[in-house]
Amino acid sequence: MSTSPKSNLILMADDDSDDRLLAQDAINESGLDVELKFVEDGAQLMDYLKQRNQYSQPGLAPRPGLIVLDLNMPRMDGREALNEIKTSPDLKRIPVVILTTSTSDTDVARVYDLGANSFVSKPVAFESLVGLLKHLEQYWFKVVVLPAKARAN
DSSP states (O other), X not given: OOOOOOOOEEEEEXXXXXXXXXXXXXXXXXXXXXXXXXXXXXXXXXXXXXXXXXXXXXXXXXXXXXXXXXXXXXXXXHHHHHHHHHTOTTTTTSOEEEEESOOXXXXXXXXXXXXXXXXXXXXXXXXXXXXXXXXXXXXXXXXOXXXXXXXXX
């Protein structure tokens, strides 16, 4: 069994700049031992994960320990990005949590069918977002055991 450390990097894909700012503020407020990086849509997420285009320089795109993915984004939406991640042999073991305003049963069923690890509705209150991020950090970085490939940097 590998004992390599888990990457405490959360990569968040969200096109809403206010949501990105709130998430960063929530991480800062929570005192969590995680780094939060952002991309603005599914296409940029895939560039980051595949270390291409603006992320092609070594060290610019360390492998995340968790992806937090919005569904409704321009260029490539969260469903398309999730499908690409979960069908890629090199990426499929990275946990993906859907964080979206959608509460549609169709969206919930579809993203789980595509391989999402969790589906969470975006909290409205800042304190709820802080609490959610604490739970995500606790669960994904301290509780679960992931395959070594998912933890690799």
